[in-house]
Amino acid sequence: MGDLADSIITELQQKFDRHPVWVWYDAQEKYKGVLDEVEAALDGITLARYDGSYFELKRRLHEEDPNYERNWLFYIPESRNDAEWFRDVHALGRQYRVGQDIDDTPVTQFLVEHDEEIPDAYEDWGQNREVQRLAFFCVLFDTAGPAADDWVRTYLSNPEEYRETIEDNAMADAWDAQLREEYGVTAGLDPKELATQLLFGEVASRAPTSRYDELAADDTRAAAAFCDEWQQYAPAEFTRYAQRIAEDYDLAKAVIDSDRIHWDTTAFKGIDMGLIRLVMQRLAEETYADLPDIAADLQQTVTERQDSFWSNEDLVDWSVPVLAVETLQRIGTIDADEAKTLSSSELAQKYTSDNGWWQIDAAYRQYINATQKATFPYPNETTVKQRVTQHYMSFLQGVNRPLADILSDDPTLGTPQTSFYDEFADLEDGTAIIICDGLRYELAEAIKQNLGRRTDFEQDLSAVSAALPSITEVGMAAHLPGELGLSLEDDDLVVTSGGEEMAGKADRVERLSAAGFEVVDMDEVSNISLEDLTESDPVPRVVYSGTIDKLGESLDDDAAFSQVASHVDDVERTVQRLKQAGYTRFVITSDHGFLYTDRLSDDLKVESPDLAPVVKRRFAAADSDAPLVDTDEFIEVDSDALADLGINAPELKLLFPRSVACFKAQGGNMQYFHGGISLQELLVPCLTVTTGEIEESASISYDVSIPDPITNSIISVEIEAKSGQVAFDPAPILEIRANIDDEPVADPVTMEISPGTNRERVRLKQGAISGESSVQFEVIDTDTRETITRKTVELDLLFGDDDMGFDV
Numbered sequence: 001m002g003d004l005a006d007s008i009i010t011e012l013q014q015k016f017d018r019h020p021v022w023v024w025y026d027a028q029e030k031y032k033g034v035l036d037e038v039e040a041a042l043d044g045i046t047l048a049r050y051d052g053s054y055f056e057l058k059r060r061l062h063e064e065d066p067n068y069e070r071n072w073l074f075y076i077p078e079s080r081n082d083a084e085w086f087r088d089v090h091a092l093g094r095q096y097r098v099g100q101d102i103d104d105t106p107v108t109q110f111l112v113e114h115d116e117e118i119p120d121a122y123e124d125w126g127q128n129r130e131v132q133r134l135a136f137f138c139v140l141f142d143t144a145g146p147a148a149d150d151w152v153r154t155y156l157s158n159p160e161e162y163r164e165t166i167e168d169n170a171m172a173d174a175w176d177a178q179l180r181e182e183y184g185v186t187a188g189l190d191p192k193e194l195a196t197q198l199l200f201g202e203v204a205s206r207a208p209t210s211r212y213d214e215l216a217a218d219d220t221r222a223a224a225a226f227c228d229e230w231q232q233y234a235p236a237e238f239t240r241y242a243q244r245i246a247e248d249y250d251l252a253k254a255v256i257d258s259d260r261i262h263w264d265t266t267a268f269k270g271i272d273m274g275l276i277r278l279v280m281q282r283l284a285e286e287t288y289a290d291l292p293d294i295a296a297d298l299q300q301t302v303t304e305r306q307d308s309f310w311s312n313e314d315l316v317d318w319s320v321p322v323l324a325v326e327t328l329q330r331i332g333t334i335d336a337d338e339a340k341t342l343s344s345s346e347l348a349q350k351y352t353s354d355n356g357w358w359q360i361d362a363a364y365r366q367y368i369n370a371t372q373k374a375t376f377p378y379p380n381e382t383t384v385k386q387r388v389t390q391h392y393m394s395f396l397q398g399v400n401r402p403l404a405d406i407l408s409d410d411p412t413l414g415t416p417q418t419s420f421y422d423e424f425a426d427l428e429d430g431t432a433i434i435i436c437d438g439l440r441y442e443l444a445e446a447i448k449q450n451l452g453r454r455t456d457f458e459q460d461l462s463a464v465s466a467a468l469p470s471i472t473e474v475g476m477a478a479h480l481p482g483e484l485g486l487s488l489e490d491d492d493l494v495v496t497s498g499g500e501e502m503a504g505k506a507d508r509v510e511r512l513s514a515a516g517f518e519v520v521d522m523d524e525v526s527n528i529s530l531e532d533l534t535e536s537d538p539v540p541r542v543v544y545s546g547t548i549d550k551l552g553e554s555l556d557d558d559a560a561f562s563q564v565a566s567h568v569d570d571v572e573r574t575v576q577r578l579k580q581a582g583y584t585r586f587v588i589t590s591d592h593g594f595l596y597t598d599r600l601s602d603d604l605k606v607e608s609p610d611l612a613p614v615v616k617r618r619f620a621a622a623d624s625d626a627p628l629v630d631t632d633e634f635i636e637v638d639s640d641a642l643a644d645l646g647i648n649a650p651e652l653k654l655l656f657p658r659s660v661a662c663f664k665a666q667g668g669n670m671q672y673f674h675g676g677i678s679l680q681e682l683l684v685p686c687l688t689v690t691t692g693e694i695e696e697s698a699s700i701s702y703d704v705s706i707p708d709p710i711t712n713s714i715i716s717v718e719i720e721a722k723s724g725q726v727a728f729d730p731a732p733i734l735e736i737r738a739n740i741d742d743e744p745v746a747d748p749v750t751m752e753i754s755p756g757t758n759r760e761r762v763r764l765k766q767g768a769i770s771g772e773s774s775v776q777f778e779v780i781d782t783d784t785r786e787t788i789t790r791k792t793v794e795l796d797l798l799f800g801d802d803d804m805g806f807d808v
Helices: 003-016 032-041 054-064 084-090 106-113 129-141 148-157 159-168 172-183 191-206 220-233 235-246 251-258 269-285 288-306 319-331 344-352 358-373 381-407 417-424 441-454 472-477 505-515 522-527 530-535 547-555 558-563 566-580 639-644
Strands: 021-025 045-049 071-076 094-096 431-436 458-465 484-489 492-497 518-521 541-545 585-590 620-623 634-637 652-657 683-690 700-705 714-723 733-740 749-752 756-763 774-781 787-794
Touching: 003 021, 003 032, 003 071, 003 094, 021 084, 032 045, 045 054, 054 084, 071 084, 106 129, 129 148, 129 159, 129 172, 148 159, 148 172, 148 191, 148 220, 148 235, 159 172, 172 191, 172 220, 191 220, 191 235, 220 235, 235 269, 251 269, 269 288, 269 319, 269 381, 288 319, 288 381, 319 358, 319 381, 344 381, 344 458, 344 683, 358 381, 358 441, 358 558, 381 634, 417 458, 417 585, 417 683, 431 566, 441 458, 441 566, 441 585, 441 683, 472 484, 472 492, 472 505, 484 620, 484 652, 505 518, 518 522, 522 541, 522 566, 530 566, 541 566, 547 566, 566 585, 639 652, 700 774, 700 787, 714 774, 733 756, 749 756
Parallel strands: 021 071, 021 094, 045 071, 431 541, 431 585, 518 541
Antiparallel strands: 458 683, 484 492, 585 683, 620 652, 634 652, 700 714, 714 756, 733 749, 733 774, 774 787
């Protein structure tokens, strides 16, 4: 017996001690001549040879050994890739390679030991050095084929462990060659240098500077592409390296020194810091009148940066500059001269159109909200806020002063609010009217947009012209059946409906109840269990909420203004809950809107009319025959004009300061106003929402699994849906939220649920969870707004310093 046969027999005897089935591929039939000797020497082992039919091999195995109890050696004179029809049998065993075909080197021993992990494409690794290199890295980094980006990301996640394996198997030169070939990187096994060249390669590829080119990988485009995927698939690791490397370089200063706003690179947080400083500096220092044009130039930069890595991870907050720019840019689109030529109905149309002026009010409110929530001081933030607010005040005056000139003769901006009951109220079962005190038009747009994102409800938003004065007592009475009346008695304004005095909410509730409505407060709807709702009848219902007006009148500062948007969620939740009780038609409206301004300067404070017994900040009321001083500082709306609004007030006239001005009245200087004649106060939203009928379906139970503790900022949430149904039609939509102290720390994720296991990834924002010990997850049914589960889990993560680093 020859040495070759002896060697093979010895190897096989050792292998069969470990496993009963082995497959021997010999595409070149190099060992066909020793098969007889091998077969004769292997006691207790069946050698089955491929002779052109894999079917025959399989048939023999299943007939002779159906329970796979014997030792089998299958000899296949083809390559493994060509033996597709034999893969099911191969899966029962392992591949045999002749030992003397393989060099006695560390890497070959490594591959022999990990034989089953080698991808099929590299089965002939023993015959080609290049294939051997690829096979080694595929096994080491657990990939099915060449994947340099995956290899480098994995290496950087645990360099000490992988460095040791690479060095022990004498593959350091191969690793270095791989890096040079893919990225033009010369870092070898040094993880910090490797990351440095890749990160600065991204900078060199996308930044308007050559300052860091000597630090960059040679193939900057490949480095940039790698960094994009690194941010996506391993954000915590990317952040850790970027912040550590950035300690040696002042990237913010490089941006500032360049005086260039357009930087596309996202490798380092300092680049965002420098750009924020440049943006805020321009908003603070450029000519005041040019700010809307400056904002238009800045808009692309701030929008792109807000949607880039460091902002998405909540490690940089772009919200204040973004919303300052958006507010100014929108203001710049207003033609104040054109506004002077428009009728009242045309001004209303300009305000309420899809791309209307309401968007400026929304942007300014969101800007104020951002300044309130900011946890870091922005450069020049006080100056920028003053300038943005001044432009907003100019916008308010520019569109509302022309309105004042028109309203004394024609006080209607469209359909009068007094026609609300006839136009919108419906005593049919399934109708709910939701009346929110102080819900101005732009907030109704926000409700419409939220419902549009989460539902397929039919929606129609229009505006009615508020009853005058635009105060709660009058606006709420305008919704009632019967004629609205106003008069003066004992120097007080008296409001009547159908001839009955409406002294307060109790009177309005009584009148609506007599008309056939059930009247409740919004808080009561929130407190009714879903079970009780589904069992109740959808009787005609009116739901009241006073949240917005209470916030504005009690707090009267930016903090209050920033909170009004939270009421949008309350309204949406009420709609979804009442839908479960069978309601299919909703009308969401208000009594009046409001103005939120800077504290008024002296030139916007108007002397009160001497003979007016009722004087408030935004209106005054006097007897129709009271002699008043003729002045341009306020306008008069007489009883005939009020009649055009559907108001019976034969002995009354109302007086209104022009534009955003106020009467000098008791109570001090406030920022939150209503009662006057601005578009923001007078255009009362009427949002009609029509939903489909609730379909009966089997109940569904959910089992929610969330990792605890969390060790990665990207986590998988698993929801097991169990029901008697084989399919869900329609499929439930669940929303996953992550919060700390009621503040979101991840973008909400929605899941369309199928029976069985459903999985979705949630990406926690590193800046929001840094330094925290736990996070609360909620899973919410988007249809019912019910919380499926609420769970608090521990955080076990390590992040870098999240200080934004402004030097102010």
